[in-house]
Amino acid sequence: MKKMLLTGVLLALSSAGAVKVGVLLPLSGASSVSGQAARNGYLLALDEINKAGGVLGKPLELEFADDGSSPAKAVPEFVKLVTVDRVDFMAGGVSSATSIAISGPAKQYNTFMAWIGAAAVPVEDAFADHRYFFHYHPWSYYNFEAILGYFNTLKTQKKARNIAIAYEDGPFGSAGIGDTVAAFKKAGFNVVMTEKFKTGSGNFGPLISKAKAARPDIFYWVGYDTDALPLATEIKQQNLQVGLVYGTPPSWPVGFEKNQLADNIAGLSLWLPSSPQAESRKFVAAYRKKFGNVTEEYFAPLAYVNLKTLAAAINQAGGTDKDKVAAALAGTNTPTPFGPLTFSKSNKTQYQGFKAGNWLHFQFQGEGRVPVYPIKFAQKPMVWNK
């Protein structure tokens, strides 16, 4: 009895004063594939951090909250983590809409944000004057820079000139659409269709009919994983003759690669399990050991890198003082599954992690994602359907 009591007291003492990190993720709703992948990445990183002695000599604690992919749910969850659970730092964040919604409370409580997702420029605007905002994911203009580079290659090699664009009408799809169209035109492409759609509606018949009438070489869509299969189905059913279907959802539906309708659909990813970097191979091995499988979602390694670098910065700062941790995190220069991570200025924020050069372009071929561009990472030639 005494022994049990002593163990309990020791456990209580060991967790008192432990560093707590709040993790706000879309564990349900439209962005849940990314959110679930990120959760696994955080859990793996937590295991490794605590096995290596924790943070500031105590086990690191994570408090997960589900934002439901909904701004209305994200705000109270965020405020609860900060005010009730009294977390020291906030991590997570996938969707742009939820990140914009919490920008007000984040500034009100002067919260330290180590943020993995939210690529839309309005998020950058919202956090431009927040001194503790560290953004790991490339902003949408970096994504677009990578896409434009790939499409320029297709223009040269495949004579691709006409692009049809379909985009979801939330901040993720619509925020930069004007700039996207202008940039395509400036690069010498004809934008033959620009249509918005309601994500998750699954009603793409009229949109594909319009695309068919516009006769594009490339069909480019910006939406979420829920849109992938209905779009692919409609493209096949209406026999849309197009060289390449290229999508940029933050994640793809579970099992999409096994569906024959996914064949030859292309997209971009920060990472694939086949990425050759040593850090990537280590991550894949550790992930497989913990979860028994391997994910293809880059939000898993991104979350892993996010927590590992935050924990390292807290240890380096020797406490939870936000200025000291920010200075330590700003000085990060570490190898990751995506390549080296350093923070530098973006257009509007102080601390931006990954940029355009980190993106890979892949195509669903057979039952998996095969890197097809940049050429130095390509494992198979790209399939052009025209």
Place this chain on the structure above:
Amino acid sequence: MDLFFQTLLNGLLQSGIYALVASGLALAVGVVGIVNFAHGEFLMIGAFLAWGLSTYLGVDPLLSLPLAAASVFAVGALTYRVSIRHVLLAPELNQMLLTFGLGILLQNLALMLLGGNTRTVTTTYQGSSISLGELSVGGPKLIAFGFAVAILAGLYAVLYRTTLGRQMRAVAQNRRGSQLIGINVDRVYLIAFGVSCGLAAVAGVLVAVLLFASPTVGLVFALKAFAIIVMAGLGNLTGVLWASVVLGVSEALVQTYVPGGGGWSDAVFFLLIFATLVFRSFRGAR
């Protein structure tokens, strides 16, 4: 001109799914007299059943239709027995709160048990289509439309050609009177509510083939089903198909011909509800 006809065809095919979802809801409203806000969640159960049977047992979703219909009929009947029957004589607000709560409960149970991921099924006929010159008719949507027509015709036949159907219509018209002539009203309600849920599951199976299964997949369709039964007139089964066609084709026309129409298409059902209610009140005033 091809674009116009393809748009009409797209709308017509989309209306099949809408009609399938709305037919069950119309039965619950028309016979039991309850507005079931959990209807979309019964659809979600059907979608997950199709996904589960397909993923783990390799059963084609279309073959899983009878099982999904029967098992969700049972879930619906149990739901009626445990909860719905106790509020049938209560104020309408209480009824709505109960079914709304049921919907939240079922959605969150799905989240707990299955997580929030989007699940898809793979079939050989998902991308199939029939070409009519330059026009294209999607196979699964054609199947859904065929099911909708068959189910509505079957429901109509049951309601007007069978004893159970006559009992349902009698109960819908006058509960007390039906009791007085010896109809077991409680049993009729149980069957009608169960069938309503079973029909939602049938729609859910087809939604899993056409789109995906997720805890929230029912919401979009349930909202549209409400618009349809308002347009058709509460409890009017024959009007459901026409109202579904009006909604599906209107959405398709807006998506194709209104600039930025893809973002406006979800407003169409609100507009149709508004227009229907204004028209009805105007006609009533005369």
